[in-house]
Amino acid sequence: MGHPDVVVAGAGVVGAACAEALSRAGLRVVVLDRGAPASGTTAAGEGNVLVSDKEPGPELLLAQASRRRWPELLAELREELGPGRAEAEWDPKGGLVVATTDDSVLPLREFAAAQREAGVRAEPIGLDEAASLEPRLTKALTAAIHYPEDAQLQPVLAATTLLAAVKARGGQVRSGVEALGVLRAGNGAVRAIRTSHGAIACAAVVNACGPWAGAFAKACGAPIAVLPRRGMVLVTAPLPPGTVRHKVYDADYVGAVASGDADLQTSTVVESTRAGTVLIGSSRQRAGFDETVRFDVLRELARKAAALFPVLANVPVMRAYGGFRPYAPDHLPVIGEDPRLPGLWHVTGHEGAGIGLAAATGQLVAELFTGQESTVDATPFRVGRPAVAEEVRA
Structure with a gap:
């Protein structure tokens, strides 16, 4: 060439x-x-x-x-390439952000209102509707916002x-x-x-x-x-279709994403893949390129995920993996x-x-x-x- x-x-x-x-x-x-x-x-x-x-x-x-x-x-x-060479498992399944404490309700609703002003479809829903969207979700919710535009790919x-x-x-x-x-x-x-x-x-x-x-x-x-910012994810064994239908995360996830703190932070994120496995996150920590597997982090991720989706409490974890994300101050x-x-x-x-x-x-x-x-x-x-x-x- x-x-x-x-x-x-x-x-x-x-x-x-x-x-x-x-x-x-x-x-x-x-x-x-x-x-x-x-x-x-x-x-x-x-x-x-x-x-x-x-x-x-x-x-x-x-x-x-x-x-x-x-x-x-x-x-x-x-x-251009043909369907056999251009598969990315695109899934416009939408997302659900939930609050599980009374203190989280107002910040979650205010955040969603600001997003709506910016053109995001951020739809407050009742707890019954949240249960309809995610039947396996914990009943101990205090608020929920549906985000139909969220999607996933491989x-x-x-x-x-x-x-x-x-x-x-x-x-x-x-x-x-x-x-x-x-x-x-x-x-x-x-x-x-x-x-x-x-x-x-x-x-x-x-x-x-x-x-x-x-x-x-x-x-x-x-x-x-x-700088590198490390995160870890758990992967469960395959579960029946519909166990987790959307990307679901606790409202504290937004704060963890926006934080500049170098110390370890965890927040609850749960979603399924086309293969039926469930991905559980998330963690953030600035510790250089240290690849040490921290089992305390994995336990914390698993504990929080089971609190959000009790059905996960007895599901085996197939593997865990970590990666480094490029972080700007x-x-x-x-x-x-x-x-x-x-x-x-x-x-x-x-x-x-x-x-x-x-x-x-x-x-x-x-x-x-x-x-x-x-x-x-x-x-x-x-x-x-x-x-x-x-x-x-x-």
Whole structure:
């Protein structure tokens, strides 16, 4: 294919979405990953495509755009690749957020009211209706909000489908190739990416390294404040269909997502998969890249899940897994070209929302790269904002 126009470092779902959108725009794209595609943060995700957990603001706007884009994009890829190569288990099943204490009722209702003002379908429902939507849910509820727009997909399938489109258009996906930095031209702009297999000449590099994006940015000479934040998930044995019908979480989940606290936090999240297993989360902790399995965390997740769905109390757990999510101090993704290094683009910092935000993120990167009017205002996500790169100003 000759020299690519763009090299995307990172073959997770965000990197794959960027590569797909750039190749759709006619650019020659190579995607690199030091491991296998979608084997890092994406493989440790639950596949959530959510609007329910985001307060009004830039991230919610990106989430709404992505919720619109995902089903369109998957339909387009099925048409282009054929249904056998474009399956992502898309499930628009909706979500249910519940309060289990009296103190949680007012904050939950106020949060939902603010979301409705921003165009989210956040529908207060009675406890009888909540029981109708989720018959196995605990009766000890104090309030419930139904979010019909919440959806789920299988994240590894979604990423590999996006990458299949890149390859079908003449691009390349290279596994086992680590991105080490960039080489600069005489004018200071990117002229190549340095890898463990040698340099690849290109006009631009997309840093989609997820939790490792900060380290890659530093190696490029353009550091950004992106840190790993670890989460763990339990997976039950398959259960009868309809045991858990929606994504269900306790109202404290929203606070855990928005918190910048480095200490361990857990909140109750329960949802099923097409295979019948139930995913139980969630935890958040900033502890570097420590992969130690903490059984106290797993016990806490299991205890809270059984309190929300008593039927789970005696269900065997098949496995547990953890993953690192890319965390930015102001809780916003980092999307755009680095003003210090022309040709270096950062696309990271989505933390646990990368799967849901990926479709709109890829579209936004392609629009910015080709000079089109952007679907979503990119200004809040700029690389040079103080929380991400203190020495840079947009």
